[in-house]
Amino acid sequence: MLTKWILSPRNYSTAANRFRVVEVGARDGLQAEKKFVPTKIKVELIDRLSACGFSTVETTSFVSPKWIPQLADHNDVVAQHQRFPGVAYPVLVPNSAGLKNAMATGVVDEIAVFAAASDGFSKKNVNATVEESLKKLIEVTKTALDANIRVRGYVSVVVGCPYDGAVNPExxxxxxxxxxxxxxxxxxxxxxxxxxxxxxVSKMLDTVLKHVPAEKLxxxxxxxxxxxxSNVLVSIEKGIRAADSxxxxxxxCPYAKGATGNLATEDLLYFLRGNGFETGVDLEKVVETAKWFNLAAGYDKWSRVGAAISAKMEKKI
Ligand SMILES: [Zn+2]
Structure with missing residues (x-):
């Protein structure tokens, strides 16, 4: 059976056509890449992404270098990158020790905390059940808010878990x-x-949206x-106007075998632009940033849209 959203018109009203793209490449992206990227290149990546027009650029993680050596330079990264007005720079914080270290830098004003929706993933990831980890996160969040640090939340494995299988939307x-x-x-x-x-995804969102408003997701x-x-489109149809890429x-994700990649920002931006959404982000500039990063870090990583636009740009030269 075709679900209703497939047939609904795409003329989103002007009030609803703002969409926030949260750029997570410097953290979620680099933590899962095998090669260590030098601090200088990470810092320039964050600065270049800031110049593209994102309102949120996630920068690094204050997780122990034992777990994620790729981001062991978190102190230097947050101290060295520029802070564009109007741009939020959250850092991922796994626990109270991570928050303490992030606060000690004196420059972090937004953190992201994460919980899983399955015990199997939670135990593998933070060595605690979902309930146990939530108790700790409530404390971490409270401490951060008391210090005037904003907190963004993540829920992992919202549809399927590599250890427990299908996840209950409740x-x-x-x-x-x-x-x-x-x-x-x-x-x-x-x-x-x-x-x-x-x-x-549709079933999961329907359940979540019975409990919380779309503006908070x-x-x-x-x-x-x-x-x-396709899953972004379903989310849009349900009123959500923010996505990470x-x-x-x-x-x-380093703990999820076979998790071969975040949705590419270039692909998301092309999709949003083509469907009448305003993001404030310059797609061509993001493609140039990807191209620069590949050269600077010795990578060869391209999104489909990035590769297509880059090829077009080269032909013009
Ligand atoms: Zn991710």
Whole structure:
């Protein structure tokens, strides 16, 4: 059966056509890439992304270097990158020790915390059940808010878990509600292993939206099976106007085997522009940034849209 959204018109009203793209390449992207990227290049990547027009650029993670050596230079990164007016620069914080280290830098004014929607993933990732990890996150969030630090929430494995299989949408809803009640200004729902389809994402969102308003949600899709943009469209149809993506499709998730990549920012921007959404982000500039990064870091990572636009640009020269 075709779901109703497929037939609905695409003329979004002007009030509803703003869309926020949260750039996560420097953190979510680089943490999953095997090669260590020198600090100088990370800093320039963040600065170049800031110049593209994003309102949120996630920069690094204050997780122990033992777990994620790729981001061991978090102190230097946050101290060295520029801070464009109107741009938020969240850093990922796994626990109270991470928050303490982030606060010690004196420059972090936004953090992101994460909880999983399955016990299997939560235990593998933070060595605690979902309930146990939520208790700790409530404390971390409270400490951050008391220090005037804004908090964004992430929920991992909202559709499927590599250890537990299909995830119950009611659990996703409860974790999301808990994070919002703790004081997160927004919760990003992550399909960490990219298994979601229109059908499963739709059901998950319907359940979550019974408990929390669409304005408080963002979505975070991985393109493992090529379903990310379809899933963004479903989210849009349900009223969500924010999504995470990664320049050049950098990264996946180091704890999720086979999570081969974040939705690429270039692909998301092309899709949004073509469907009448305003993001404030310059797509061509993002493509140039991806091209620069590949050269500077010795990578060869391209999104489909990035490759197409880059080829077009080269022909003009
Ligand atoms: Zn991701």
């Amino acid at each position: 659990v996703v809803a409860r974790v999301t509600e808990t994070l919002l009640a703790a004081g997160c200004y927004e919760v990003s729902l992550g399909d960490t292993i990219g298994v979601g389809t229109v059908n499963t 963002a979505v975070h899709f991985h393109d493992t099976y090529g379903q990310a943009l 990664s320049v050049a499709g950098l990264g996946g």
